[in-house]
Amino acid sequence: MNRLQRSPALRLLCTLAALAALVVVLFPVYAVIVGSFESTQTLFSGTFYWLPHLPTLANYRTVIQAQSGNVLTSLIVGLGTAVLALVVAVPAAYALSKYRLRVTVVLVSSLLVCQIVPSIVLATSLFIVFHWVHLVNSYPGLIIADGTYAVPFSILVLRAFFFSLPNEVMQAARVDGASEWQTFRRIVVPLARSAVVTVAVFAFLNGWGDFIFALTVLSGSGIEPITLGIYTYLGNYSTDWGAVMASAAFAMVPAGVLLVVAQRYIATGLTAGSVKG
Amino acid sequence: MARVGTELHEAPGDLARSRGHGAAREVRHLTAWRRHQLAGWLFLTPAIAYILFAFVLPIIYNVMMSFEQTSPATIGSLTAPFAGLANYRFILGDPTSRAAIVHTFEFTAGSLFGQFVIGFALALLFTLRFPGRTIGRSLIIVPWLLPLIVTGVIFKFLFQVEGGAVNQLLMNVGLVHHAIDWLDDPHLALWTILIANIWLGVPFFTLLLYSALQDVPLEVKEAALMDGAGPWQRLRMVIVPIIMPVIEVTLLLGFVFTVKVFDLVVGLTGGGPANATQLITTWSYNLSFQQFSFGEGAALNNVLLVLALICAPLYLLLSRGSLRSSAGTGS
Incomplete structure (x- = not known):
């Protein structure tokens, strides 16, 4: 591109700079993995070992016993959030991009504002409201609360995608006698598959990683996702670091899997959701 | 019609x-x-x-609650006795609430500054051609995908006084001679959560600014080069003005994300020591869910809501393109 780019020394320097940045970015993840295999004695020895020192599976044994149910809970919540986001967002995004409705500008503006509202504001009220409608300590309650991250984001991302879909596709279906619903269900949704996957991936990660709503609307009984499980390991005086690290490793698995499997969707979702707003 | x-x-x-x-x-x-x-x-x-159930109702209810005299006994019912401005008077007079508001401003300003500077530098780095840039770019977003509470807990582990990786590195390199009490020193703890939050937010800035930099037309850069502009001049006079809209949106979203931060701080310090890292979010949680003063928590929530919503008109203005049609931003 320019003079700088031709010099091998400078290219090497760039690689080194990027490598340094990546080391800082990825080190905490590395530390969790190493830490999860350390023995309690090592973790409390007052020395940090950069490489595994006397590795053991004891932490994983503890955590699999104590947290398996919580991992399942988190899976249910993640999947539930993804389903909720899709059921609400796909038709809404379609209507907001392909139908001329008076409410469009108002609704899209309010979705942008919804993204700004801090979760603690919603959590405080939802706790009391959920008490009233018997949604406290329930999966539906937690999923509805977790949807507050995923739903506005999903509608806006899908809407941006639907704009790129030519109107002729729907017109052709209508000419063939398809109803509005059939057009949506048989033509539009299949064409939007990649955008739908992006949105579902993010909604799942939101539900899986949520902590604040689990902490508030579950009020500590019955259902406990993995994020809450990790938090309860943090004692006031002593923390079982081995268990914390092993459960943190579990909590990172979906992000790792999705980063490998759905890399393309993640990069699209992150940029589309933020700038297109 | x-x-x-x-x-x-x-x-x-x-x-x-x-x-x-x-x-x-x-x-x-x-x-x-x-x-x-x-x-x-x-x-x-x-x-x-x-939207009505999960956003409008809670926001209205939060405003109502902030004018009510709530107690543990009123949690089961939807209403509580009217309290006038008592909850707001409490917030204004309460030293911890005031400190939480100040900390939120400091934390937000520091985070945005750090995230923007580092994020922009990395975005520029990744526009250059060098071996490993693709894999580097895809791995840089890792912090963003982790559950926030996990990040908080990991940093708590790394910032331990004894056996923490950060102290160990600093002492091995010889930068410090005594272990630093990152989490329990009230003068330092706010810096510690700031560092963790900068780490967390840099990928967001890098990714958005990188994608904006990719959209700068090559001809523009070449024209500037032909005119004899140096790298710094090209950046300041040509590239920054072109990507300014994206910089604005990114800073705005960064602001909105940062005033909301909760999980990270709960995992790292829980607002301590001695409320030194108490933010509006964490203190509001404490008021509502630990002291069961939902009215006072709601009043503090409204302070936060106003703070966050100050950005709303600006955000709507900046994203007005997407209100009507598909404003393409490329990616």
């Missing part, structure tokens, strides 16, 4: 022309238009119901 959109299978012109072709034709058009409207509204129904 029938203003038919281009999305409908017949354009407005057709409708006007069809006026002359008899009433039957017109009725059919009106029915089609109505069907179109009805279908649109039906597609929107779940979303409208969801």
